[in-house]
Amino acid sequence: MAVPSPPAPDKSALRAAARAARAALGESRPVIAPRPELLSLLAPGLTIATYAPMGGEADPAPLASAAVAAGCALALPHVIDRPTPIRFLRWREDDALVAGPFGLQQPVDHMEEVAPDLILTPLVAFDRTLARLGQGAGHYDRAFARYPAAHRIGVAFCVQEVDRLPTDPWDMPLHAIITEREWITA
Numbered sequence: 001m002a003v004p005s006p007p008a009p010d011k012s013a014l015r016a017a018a019r020a021a022r023a024a025l026g027e028s029r030p031v032i033a034p035r036p037e038l039l040s041l042l043a044p045g046l047t048i049a050t051y052a053p054m055g056g057e058a059d060p061a062p063l064a065s066a067a068v069a070a071g072c073a074l075a076l077p078h079v080i081d082r083p084t085p086i087r088f089l090r091w092r093e094d095d096a097l098v099a100g101p102f103g104l105q106q107p108v109d110h111m112e113e114v115a116p117d118l119i120l121t122p123l124v125a126f127d128r129t130l131a132r133l134g135q136g137a138g139h140y141d142r143a144f145a146r147y148p149a150a151h152r153i154g155v156a157f158c159v160q161e162v163d164r165l166p167t168d169p170w171d172m173p174l175h176a177i178i179t180e181r182e183w184i185t186a
Ligand SMILES: Nc1nc2c(c(=O)[nH]1)N(C=O)[C@@H](CNc1ccc(C(=O)N[C@@H](CCC(=O)O)C(=O)O)cc1)CN2
Pocket: 019, 051, 052, 053, 054, 055, 057, 077, 079, 086, 102, 104, 122, 134, 135, 136, 137, 138, 139, 140
């Protein structure tokens, strides 16, 4: 009889391990610099959704600045609570942010809602098949379902890579992941 294989780790165990790996970077967090493959996706008039990093997340600011330099407009997610879908609101780099739920900084809620052409997505963990793990509230899963034509680009440190993530029926793979070392595509 075959030796039973150990159960695959579930999403919450993988999330905890990846958060610990990210936290172990401490203050020596690498810079995620723009890469040519990302720059080739940017064009004047496009709307790029970025995010205000929290905790130990990779900072997408150099990527957002490259998008502005390429003539793109920016948007940031606006969060109400776990069950409510996020909305992407117009944001310029000098616009003030206010405190939101989960310790997030976000635009004031009366900014214009916009449809992103490319979504820079914070990752908790990822694998080489471009599967991603987020905070578990489904905020980005639902945003991806609402904007299926948007480019889905994950942003993470390479220590957040895991061998293989479990996937659920609602998971939409990323188109690419940018780390401090690589542009990962399938
Ligand atoms: N910077 C950033 N902005 C973002 C997200 C994100 O992951 N990062 N989101 C992604 O969906 C959305 C906000 N959704 C969130 C949903 C749940 C939690 C949450 O449960 N946070 C944990 C702490 C996580 C940690 O230790 O790193 C908590 O509050 O207990 C956070 C954000 C949109 N904006």
